[in-house]
Amino acid sequence: MTATVLFLSLVVLLILNVPVGIAIGLSCVVTILSFGTLSELYVAQTLVSATDSFPIMAIPLFILAGDLMGAGGVSRRILGVASAFFGRFTGGLAIVTVVVCMFFAAVSGSGPATVAAVGSMVVPTMLEAGYSKSFVLALVAAAGSIGVIIPPSIPMVLYGVSTGTSISNMFLGGVLPGLLIGLVLITYAYFYSRKMGWKGDDTPFDGRKTLCLVWEAKWALLNPVIILGGIYAGIFTPTEAAAVAAVYAFVCGVFIHRELSPRDIFKTIAGSCATTGTVMVILGCASTFARILTIEQIPVAIADFMLQFSSSPAVLLLVILVMLLLVGCVMDTTPAILVLSPILYPVATSMGIDPVHFGIVMVVSLAIGFITPPLGINLFVASRIGNASLGTVIKGIVPFVIVMILTLLVIAYVPQLSLVLLSVFN
Known part of the structure; x- marks a missing residue:
């Protein structure tokens, strides 16, 4: 009954278009008041205790960076x-778009941020070159989803905090799957x-000009090297790396590139604070949700049910993939990870799936939700950038969704893609 009230109230609130974080918190309040097994103050206490964590400090810092x-x-220099x-x-422009999104993913850790930053530059250029609007906007939206797969990744931090999995190992496990998805999109x-006859730039290669561009972008190109290199060299933790990334971004924008005015700085910080506030509310409420589930032993019951449903790890993994893809259509990545990881993590570990591998599979599955209606936040961002209807973007996104789902199956059933770098570095 507890699980029924908890999930039913959440579904009703989401249907009523209540913001996700508030809906999760209210469903917890309804459940507590209905059964009286916990104090009414439990939600407020968990809101504070869940966010009072050193690893979680990485989230606002990576958002700001x-x-x-x-x-x-x-992004312009890259x-x-x-x-x-x-x-x-x-x-060529399509390939460049994917490459830039992959590189910017190693800077932002966010899918929508990647779409906004890269799309605002490449979309007008590609349209002028003759590319169709539906293809261009769909490409930017799909490539932007790599932002949460290639480290650093905010959803990976959330998964690590929720399950106790090493965030450094999650970052390392996401490198090859992120590169694979990028390669598939490029292909x-x-x-x-080639089918549509969209050729590349016919300007002869100029080695000197290229070296000048590389030199101009050297500070941007060094960013992921410094951040990820510092983590795996043991110089700083992922949380400290987020602080370094924020300071590095500030120094580059103000003192090196000189493109951040005082007004821009305050505007950027305000936007980051708004995003962080939303994430923290969701994080606190989702932690309360997960703790109620744990107290009622709901994850254990779900794990036992799924194990009775089938004893084959391959079949159960496929069921989980379908579930995550459907959830990604209607729920943002952050609340989905915070709500589902405490439920599915015991199921995965009981099947002998490595926690890092399962975390990567979960992040990639939910990342596809960025480009699947009705939620599909990358679709909305791309349509706004291209000044086009949502239908135009959806028309071009179908092939990208198909190839990304096929790539997800490879990542899910070939765990070495996620674990080989862990065995090398550890």
């Missing part, structure tokens, strides 16, 4: 370098551009 990088000219190396291939973009 990504926003400062986007406003400080980093675009220049990518165009110099890949712009001459068939579908599709190349063959589709």
